[in-house]
Amino acid sequence: MEKRLIKKETLAGIVGELAGKMRVCAPMKAEDQVLFRVLEAGEKPLVDFANAKNAPKNFFFPRTETLLKFTRTGKGMVRAGEPEEGEKTLLFGVRPCDARSFTLLDMLFDQEKYKDPYYIDKRAKTTIVAIACVHPPYTTCFCTSVGGNPTDSAGVDLLLTDLGNAYLAEFLTPKGEELLAAFGGSPSNAQAEKAKEGIAAKAAAEITSHIPAHEIKPILDTHFEDPFWNTLHQKCLACGTCTYLCPTCHCFDISDEVKRNDGIRIRNWDSCMFPMFTKETSGHNPRSSQKERWRQRVMHKFRYYPDNFNAIACVGCGRCVMACPVNLDIRKIVTDIAKI
Amino acid sequence: MQNPYIPAPVEVVKIVTEVDTKDIKTFRFAFQNKEDEAAFQYLPGQFAELSIFGKGESPIGIASSPTQPGYVEFTVQKAGVVTSALHEMEVGAVMGIRGPLGNSWPIDFLAGKNIVIVGGGFAFTTLRSLINYMIDDRNRSRFGKITVIYGARNPGLLIYKDELAAWAKRDDINLNVTVDKGDADWKGREGFVPTVCREVAPSSENAVTVICGPPVMIRFTLPVFFELGFSKENIITSLEMRMKCGIGKCGRCNVGEKYVCKDGPVFSLAELDKLTKEY
Ligand SMILES: Cc1cc2nc3c(=O)[nH]c(=O)nc-3n(C[C@H](O)[C@H](O)[C@H](O)COP(=O)(O)OP(=O)(O)OC[C@H]3O[C@@H](n4cnc5c(N)ncnc54)[C@H](O)[C@@H]3O)c2cc1C
Ligand code: SF4
Ligand code: SF4
Ligand code: FES
Numbered sequence: 001m002e003k004r005l006i007k008k009e010t011l012a013g014i015v016g017e018l019a020g021k022m023r024v025c026a027p028m029k030a031e032d033q034v035l036f037r038v039l040e041a042g043e044k045p046l047v048d049f050a051n052a053k054n055a056p057k058n059f060f061f062p063r064t065e066t067l068l069k070f071t072r073t074g075k076g077m078v079r080a081g082e083p084e085e086g087e088k089t090l091l092f093g094v095r096p097c098d099a100r101s102f103t104l105l106d107m108l109f110d111q112e113k114y115k116d117p118y119y120i121d122k123r124a125k126t127t128i129v130a131i132a133c134v135h136p137p138y139t140t141c142f143c144t145s146v147g148g149n150p151t152d153s154a155g156v157d158l159l160l161t162d163l164g165n166a167y168l169a170e171f172l173t174p175k176g177e178e179l180l181a182a183f184g185g186s187p188s189n190a191q192a193e194k195a196k197e198g199i200a201a202k203a204a205a206e207i208t209s210h211i212p213a214h215e216i217k218p219i220l221d222t223h224f225e226d227p228f229w230n231t232l233h234q235k236c237l238a239c240g241t242c243t244y245l246c247p248t249c250h251c252f253d254i255s256d257e258v259k260r261n262d263g264i265r266i267r268n269w270d271s272c273m274f275p276m277f278t279k280e281t282s283g284h285n286p287r288s289s290q291k292e293r294w295r296q297r298v299m300h301k302f303r304y305y306p307d308n309f310n311a312i313a314c315v316g317c318g319r320c321v322m323a324c325p326v327n328l329d330i331r332k333i334v335t336d337i338a339k340i
Numbered sequence: 341m342q343n344p345y346i347p348a349p350v351e352v353v354k355i356v357t358e359v360d361t362k363d364i365k366t367f368r369f370a371f372q373n374k375e376d377e378a379a380f381q382y383l384p385g386q387f388a389e390l391s392i393f394g395k396g397e398s399p400i401g402i403a404s405s406p407t408q409p410g411y412v413e414f415t416v417q418k419a420g421v422v423t424s425a426l427h428e429m430e431v432g433a434v435m436g437i438r439g440p441l442g443n444s445w446p447i448d449f450l451a452g453k454n455i456v457i458v459g460g461g462f463a464f465t466t467l468r469s470l471i472n473y474m475i476d477d478r479n480r481s482r483f484g485k486i487t488v489i490y491g492a493r494n495p496g497l498l499i500y501k502d503e504l505a506a507w508a509k510r511d512d513i514n515l516n517v518t519v520d521k522g523d524a525d526w527k528g529r530e531g532f533v534p535t536v537c538r539e540v541a542p543s544s545e546n547a548v549t550v551i552c553g554p555p556v557m558i559r560f561t562l563p564v565f566f567e568l569g570f571s572k573e574n575i576i577t578s579l580e581m582r583m584k585c586g587i588g589k590c591g592r593c594n595v596g597e598k599y600v601c602k603d604g605p606v607f608s609l610a611e612l613d614k615l616t617k618e619y
Contacts, residue, residue, distance in 0.1 A: 067345045070393035075434045077393030078349065114587035114602070117341045224596075224616045251591035254345075254584045258394045265345075265393070270590070278592055280582045281420040286595075286619045299616075300591075307597035 002171040004185035005192055011160070011167060012044035015092050015129075018182055019043055025059055026092040027052045036093075050137035051095045055247035055319065057105060059091055060122045063244075063269050067118065067254065072261040080262070086122035090179075092129045097143045097315040099130045099155035101247035107309040108250055127175045130156040134203055140318030142209040142331060148315055150203040151196075158183070163195050211331045212338040213302065213312055219340050220303040224295070228340055232333065233294035235326040240271035242320035242328070243297070248313045251277070272296050298333060344587050347391035347436025348376035352429050353411060360496030363418040364462050365427060366403060368411050369437060380440060382406055383447055384469035385578065385606045388439030389586050390414060390426060398422040399583045399601070402440065403465040405472035407479065412437065415465040415499060441586040442605050445470050445550060446576065454484035456542045458561060460491050460533050460553025462499055466578060467552050471507070480512065487542045491518040491533040491557075495526045516540050534560040544569035550576045562609070572609035579605045579612075579619055595619045 006014075018024050019039035026045030027034045033053045039045060071080040102123065109119035133141070133150035143149060153159045157176035160167045169185060171177045243249040253270040257263055270277060273293050279285040287293050305313035314330070321329050354368035371377035382388075382402055389397040404413035418427045429435070445466070455474065459467045467490075474483045488507070492498045498517065507515050518529040518536045529536065533553065542549075549565050551558060558577065565575055581593035581600045588602035596615040598604060607615075 073434075075351075075432065076429075078434060079346070079393065079436070082343070082346070108589060111588070114344050114589070115341055116589055117343045118345075120341065250589070252584070252589070254397065254590070256394050256396050263394050267590075270592070272591065278582050280580070281423075286581065292618065296594075296618075299596075300594075304594065304597040 002177060002180060003188035003193065004169045004171070004180075004183065005163075005188050006160070006167040006169050006183060006185035008162070008166055012047050014183055015039070015090075016042050016044040018090055023087050023089040024092060025056070025089060036091075045093055047093070047131065049093070051098070051317065052093075053245070053319075055101065055245060055317070056091060056094055056098050057101060057247050057250075059089065059126060060102070060119050061105065061109070061250065061252075061269075065118060065267050067265045067267055070263050070265070077258075077263065086125050089122070089126040090129060091126050094128055094130045094156070095137075095317070096130055096132060096150060096152040096154070096156070096159075097141070097148055097317040098247050099128055100143075100148045100152060101315045101317075102128065102155040104248050104305075104309070104311055104313055104315070105250060107311065127157045127179065128155060129158045129160065129176075129179070132159060132161040132200075132203070134162045134199055136203060136207050138318050138322065140209060140321045140331075141207055141316060142211055142213075142318065143316035144204055144207045145209070145211045146213045146312050146314050146316045149200070150207065151200040161196050161199060163192055163199065166192070168192050168196050209318075209331060211334045213314065213334055216302055216334055216337045217306055219337055220299060223337075223340055224299070226340060228337065229291055229295045233290040236273070236290050236294060236328060237326060238273050238275065238290055238293070239325060240273045241323050241325065242330075243271040243273055244269060245319040245323050247315055247317055247319070248301070272300070298330075298337070302334065345438070345585075347389065347397075347438040348373065348380065349434055350376075350412075350437050352431050352433045352435070355429070355431060358415060358462070358499040358501075363427075364415060364499060365418075366413055366415045366499070367426065367429070368404075368413045369435075370411050371437075372434070377410075380412065380437070382412075382440035383444035384473045385445035385466050386440040386442050387466075387586075387605065388412075388414070388437050388441055389583075390416070390422065391436035391438055392422055392425050393436070395425040396422045397438065397584075397586075398426075399441070399586055401466040401469075401578070401605075403468055405469045405476065407473055407476035415462060415468075417462055438586065442601060443603065445606055446608075447473075450474075450548055450550075451482045452484065452546075454543070454545070454547040455486050456547055456549040456565075457486070457488045457490075458533065458537060458549060458551040458553070459489070460557040461493070461497070463552045463554065463578075464490055464499060467550065468500055468503070470550065471513070472503075475507075475510070475513065484546065485514065486512065487514040487516070487540065489516045489518070489533060489536055489540055491520070491531075491536065491553075493520045495519050495523055495528075514540075532560070533557050534564050537561055537564045538567075541568060544571075544574070548574045548576060552578050572613060575609045576606060577609065577612075579607060581619055 020041035109116040301313040350369035588599040
C-alpha cells in the first residue's frame, strides 16, 4: 500500500482541481449546515468540518431515482429504456463511520441473488476519500460501540489522517491508487506512521459515548414481546427523520409518474416509521401502531441485520440522536434493552 | 448484470371472469420475447409482480402450472390501483411481468407423500397451480393420494369451475368442494371448510397438508389437522405482506429476519413458529 504525506494547505486545492476533470462530491457549507454536493470546477471543498448533515448514501442510493422509462403506444404503455448509467465520481470528505455504512449497504444491494444494478453501478464507479476523525466531532459519536473507530478504513479507498503538520494519505485500494498522481505529496516515513498510531489511539479514547450494542442481540431474540416496547414509541412523531438521515437505512417505495404520453418508474426513500409503509390494500396492517414500527427499527438494526449479514446496521454516526425532534436516543434505548 | 426491476413484456391473450360478482378474473399472458419465456422458469407457489406502466406493480401468485407451457396465468381480485387497471384490460393489451419471485411449494418435500390441499376463497390460485402440476401425466406417479378440500362462501364465488368439474371426473383426486351456503341449483356439499376437513378426515400417515385461505378459515382449520395428527412440519402455508421490490431490498415485507418476498411466501408452520408474529 502506497503512503504519502500531503501538505495541509494544498488538500482543498487538489480536490478543487480534480473537480474540473471529473464529478467530485464533497461537503460544502449550505447556510448554517454542511451538506454533500457536487463541486463546480475549481471549487474547494471543506476540509475542516464536523460531519455532513446528510449521509453520503445519497450518491449510490439517491433519495429519488428513475428505474426505467416508458411510453404510450396503441396497445398500452411499453418500456422505453433505463436512465443513463452513473459517471466516474470522487466522493471526498467522507467520515469513517459513513464509509463503513457503504460496506453494510453492499451486503444488501450486492447480494449473491438479486443484485441491485443501480446501486452497484454507482458504487463501482465511485472512489471514496475519507478524512479520519482525529477528534471525534460530536459527543453523540459512538462508532467504537458498533464495530468502527474514528480512524477506521472500512469502505475507504484513500484515507487521510491529519498529523498536525501534514495529512498522511493511505492509498488503500487500486481505486485509491489511481489518485496517486493527482494527490502527489512526498513519501511517508516511519515517524509519520508512528504519529498516526498515536493519533488513532487518542481519537478512539476521545469517544465518550458507549453502548452495549453487541450484547443486546440475544435479548432481542427472546424479547419480541416485552412490556419494554409498550412505552418506548410514545413520544415519536413518525416524522421519519431518523431513517432519512441514517447512512444505513435502505427502505424504499416504487411508484410510477406519467406526463402525457411518457412516464417513469421511480424509487423514493421510504421509512419503516411511516404508518403506510406496511399497510395492505385490504386495510390490514401488520405493524399497526408506532410501537410495532419502533420495534421494527431496533430489530432491523440490531437483530435482523446481524441474522442475515452478521453485522449491526448502525455505524454510530449519531445523526438520528441529534436530529430527532423529540429526543428519542438510540443509545439510551440500546442501553435500556441491555437491562431487560 | 441482469436487472431484476425490468418486467418482461407480455400480451393478454385470454381473460376469464371467474365469479358472479365479476371482481375476480383470470388473466392469461403470453411472453412477447422467446428469451423471456425461456427465462421464466417457475414452480407452483411462486409469484410475480404484474406491472402496468403508469399504474405500478402488484405481487400476484402464479395460477398456472409450469406443466402448461406457452403462457402464464394469474387470478386477480380487483382491489386498488393496479388490480383495477388490470381489470380494465382487454385481450391484446400489452403489459409486464417481473419474476418468478419467492420460493415455491416444497415440491421435493411433497414428492412421495399423500397430499392434502385445503383452499378457501380465491386464495386457491397457487394451490390450483400445484394440483395441475401434480396431476400432470409426467408427475402423477411422484405423489401419493391427492385430497382436495376447497370452499367458497356461495356457489357463485367458486373459481375455476370448469377445472373443478374435470377434476371431479378423475379417480386419482379425492375432490371435496363445499360452499358455506348453497342456492337452488347447488347439488354439492354445504358447510365450512374446517367442518368438511373433519368429515373428510384425511390420514396424517405419510401426508402433508398445504393450506391457503382467509385468516379465519386457517385459524379454525389448523386445530382439525392437529387432531388428525399432522405435525407443524407437515402443514405448509403461504404468507402475504405488502410488497414493492419483490427481491428483498425495499425492506417492507419482513417477518422477523425473513423477507416474505425472497425467503417466502411459503413456510411450514414449524418455520413460522420460529419467526415473530407480525403478519
Ligand atoms: C405473495 C403474494 C401473492 C398474492 N397473490 C394474489 C393473487 O393471486 N390474487 C390477488 O388478487 N391478490 C394477490 N395478492 C394481493 C395483491 O398483491 C394485492 O391485492 C395488490 O397488490 C393490491 O394492489 P393495488 O395496486 O390494486 O392496490 P393499492 O391499494 O392501490 O396498492 C398499492 C400497492 O401496495 C402494495 N400492496 C397493497 N396491498 C398488498 C398486499 N396485500 N400484498 C402485497 N402488496 C400489496 C402493492 O405494491 C400495490 O401495488 C398477493 C399478495 C402477495 C404478497
Ligand atoms: S441508527 Fe442513528 S447513529 Fe446509527 S447509523 Fe443510523 S443515524 Fe447513525
Ligand atoms: S426522528 Fe424521532 S420523532 Fe421522527 S420518526 Fe424518528 S424517532 Fe420518531
Ligand atoms: S418486497 Fe421489497 S423487501 Fe420484500
